[in-house]
Amino acid sequence: MSAVPLRLSDAERRPMAATAPRSVTILGATGSIGSSTIDLLRRERDRFRVEALTAHGNVQLLVQLAREFGARFAGVADEARYAELKDALAGTGIAVGAGEAAMIEAAERPADWVMAAMSGAAGLKPALAAAERGAVIALANKECLVCAGDVFMRRAAQAGARVLPVDSEHNALFQALSAGRGEEVVRVILTASGGPFRTWTREAIERATPEEALRHPNWTMGRKITIDSATMMNKGLEIIEAHHLFGFAGDRIDVLVHPQSIVHGLVEYADRSVIAQMGSPDMRTPIAHCLAWPERIAGPAASLDLARLGQLTFEAPDPERFPALRLARQALDAGGALQTVFNAANEIAVAAFLDHRLAFGGIARLVEATMAAFARQAGTGTPATADEALAVDHTARKMAAALLPQIAVKAS
Numbered sequence: 001m002s003a004v005p006l007r008l009s010d011a012e013r014r015p016m017a018a019t020a021p022r023s024v025t026i027l028g029a030t031g032s033i034g035s036s037t038i039d040l041l042r043r044e045r046d047r048f049r050v051e052a053l054t055a056h057g058n059v060q061l062l063v064q065l066a067r068e069f070g071a072r073f074a075g076v077a078d079e080a081r082y083a084e085l086k087d088a089l090a091g092t093g094i095a096v097g098a099g100e101a102a103m104i105e106a107a108e109r110p111a112d113w114v115m116a117a118m119s120g121a122a123g124l125k126p127a128l129a130a131a132e133r134g135a136v137i138a139l140a141n142k143e144c145l146v147c148a149g150d151v152f153m154r155r156a157a158q159a160g161a162r163v164l165p166v167d168s169e170h171n172a173l174f175q176a177l178s179a180g181r182g183e184e185v186v187r188v189i190l191t192a193s194g195g196p197f198r199t200w201t202r203e204a205i206e207r208a209t210p211e212e213a214l215r216h217p218n219w220t221m222g223r224k225i226t227i228d229s230a231t232m233m234n235k236g237l238e239i240i241e242a243h244h245l246f247g248f249a250g251d252r253i254d255v256l257v258h259p260q261s262i263v264h265g266l267v268e269y270a271d272r273s274v275i276a277q278m279g280s281p282d283m284r285t286p287i288a289h290c291l292a293w294p295e296r297i298a299g300p301a302a303s304l305d306l307a308r309l310g311q312l313t314f315e316a317p318d319p320e321r322f323p324a325l326r327l328a329r330q331a332l333d334a335g336g337a338l339q340t341v342f343n344a345a346n347e348i349a350v351a352a353f354l355d356h357r358l359a360f361g362g363i364a365r366l367v368e369a370t371m372a373a374f375a376r377q378a379g380t381g382t383p384a385t386a387d388e389a390l391a392v393d394h395t396a397r398k399m400a401a402a403l404l405p406q407i408a409v410k411a412s
Contacts (some may be wrong), residue, residue, distance in 0.1 A: 021049045024291075025106055027126050028117035029053040030061045032222050033140045033166065036284045037115050037291065038065060044297055051111035054103055054118070054126075057081055063088040073109055075102030077122065104129045113291070116141045117166075119224070120347070121393050124148055128386055131156040131163070138290035140166040142237050146343040148389035149244030150336070150382055164290040165245055169238055171286035172265025172277035173246065179267065179275045188248060189266040190238050191258040192317065193218050195230040198259060202321045206361035210354050218261040218281045227350045231363050232317065236328025237346075240339050243332055250332045255325060257315045262304065280304055323364045331371065336382025337392045338371055344396035345370035348404065358408050366407045370400040 028034045041048050050069035055062040057078040066074040075097040076085050082098035089096055097105055107114060107129040113136045116127035123141035130137050132155055144152045156163050165171050169190045196215050197205045213230040214223060228234035235255050242253050261281040268274045279285045282301035319326050331342040349366040352358035374396055383389035
């Protein structure tokens with residue numbers, strides 16, 4: 001059952017809109033998504049109050065932000081940086097913490113709205129802690145849904161949490177789904193830019209360097225997600241996320257390559273109406289939608305000028321040059337653990353590629369080999385708890401690391 005409402009009545013809107021200033025916690029305040037959220041908060045200081053901020057290890061920026069916004073709690077994931085954080089905030093009245101316990105404490109503090117932007121599997125338990133107390137969660141952490149989607153969405157629904165998708169494509173679907181009822185939806189369509197290698201041959205893609213893969217034509221993002229865009233692994237992950245967020249089977253979730261990155265998602269209804277959400281490629285737009293939901297605030301992204309753009313084009317993804325979509329659907333169809341394995345193996349593969357230890361084409365091969373090995377040895381059952389999901393994640397990473405040398409040799 002999805003914790004995301006497809007439609008809100010006016011009666012539901014009024015009491016939530018009246019709660020301003022909205023208290024906000026940002027898990028991952030110094031990263032790309034966190035920084036964009038901070039930018040929006042600076043523009044709307046009267047509407048929001050900061051409860052807690054966390055960072056992985058950037059203590060200097062965390063301290064600066066905690067002081068600027070008068071946060072009540074600041075936490076650093078790297079326990080070795082605790083003393084530095086404590087000393088820097090001494091005398092401010094801002095409580096501090098470090099390690100996983102501090103990330104969970106930040107999520108459990110009484111904020112109305114939580115941005116779950118911690119990267120990697122480390123973000124799962126804090127986001128789940130926010131869900132279990134019924135918070136409004138702006139979800140930017142893929143692992144919550146890819147590693148433990150069944151657990152996360154079930155717990156969120158049971159606690160009455162609102163899960164709002166931050167990814168531009170899922171946020172687009174969320175907005176377009178307000179045009180009708182869930183049972184009226186025929187399919188949803190995620191768009192993909194095609195990345196830097198959209199027009200490259202299979203042979204050229206195989207030899208692509210990290211420097212080439214990091215030159216995304218439209219979006220400015222972190223290194224990991226930029227590589228995922230180049231392989232289209234990000235779109236595979238988004239298929240799995242869309243299934244958990246909105247409850248649609250895999251055969252009702254399509255992908256369409258759209259090089260201009262203006263149309264972010266589309267929903268087709270039974271009457272064959274297709275509702276699309278459009279906007280300039282700027283992550284502050286979906287973040288602003290989630291931050292003010294169910295209202296809207298002024299966004300700083302460039303206004304969309306369709307006349308200047310002239311045309312929007314679309315094409316089907318090529319499964320031969322970009323096998324990630326096939327692997328993602330295989331993981332989704334198998335259910336449970338293989339979705340976790342798909343994500344974990346990809347993270348190992350991307351790190352190896354960026355470290356020049358694996359060819360670009362080897363990323364998908366390592367993911368496929370890890371999925372096959374895990375299915376043979378451990379099966380594909382669905383993790384019942386977050387700890388079980390994290391255990392699968394740990395096992396999959398070890399498998400991928402063990403398989404890496406032979407995949408790298410085959411690719412050389």
